[in-house]
Amino acid sequence: MDAGLAAVLGAVAGAIGAVGGAWTTSRAQWKSARLAARAEHRRQRRDPRSQVYSEFLSVANQFTDAWVGVANMSAMTDEKRVEIRSAFLAFKNVGPAVALSGPEEVSVLAESIRNQAARLTEMSRALWAGHVVVKVEDAVVEPWILEIQSNFLNDLNEYASEVAKFTKVARATLDDDGSNL
Incomplete structure (x- = not known):
């Protein structure tokens, strides 16, 4: 092989190496920039999410507080029923905000909590109606009243469990700053 051909082949090899190195470097920089942008996006969403989750938990706790003192149907008064209904209506304001803030796992839990609150x-x-029936008829307790009363504490405990689960998942979402992408 003569010196001219060797020089040309060396130049071509050097050019290919330079292009390959530049491509590898630019690819690494692109990935790094993409990861940094996603992490920054998650950080920017943290504060609004935190506020929405906090408002949702506040409403959920107000709903729980409205039930304080209602251990059975005899404690259900018309005033207490109105208080519970008002606390439930507050979910209408915060539910959509949680759904928009996401992620899906948090939104699904929030919807489940809202549905349980609706059932409660x-x-x-029904407890209020049963209370009225029992007051009027004194000794007669309808089977439907007994069924509702027996399910009441289980449903209230399930609601509290879902709120605790929401708190845990929301906290994990807020703690994820995108650095583990």
Whole structure:
């Protein structure tokens, strides 16, 4: 092989190496920039999410507090039923915000909590009606009243469990700053 051919082949090899190195470097920089952008996006979403989750938990706790003192149908008064209904209506304001803030796991839990609150709110109406029936008829307790009363504490405990699970998942979501992408 003569010196001219060797020089040309060396130049071509050097050019290929330079192009390959430049491509590898640019690819690594692109990936790094993409990861940094995603992490920054997650950080920017953290504060609004935190506020939405906090508002949702506040409403969920107000709903729980509305049930304080209602251990059975005899404690269900018309005033208590109205208080429970008002606490439930507050979910209408915060539910969509949680759904938009995401992620899906948090949104699904929030919807489940809202549905349980709706069921408990309807139960308050039935407990109140049962309370009225028992007061009027004194000794006669209808089977449907007994069934609602027996399910009441289980449903309330399930609601509290879902709120605790929401808190845990929301906290994990807020703690994820995108650095583990």
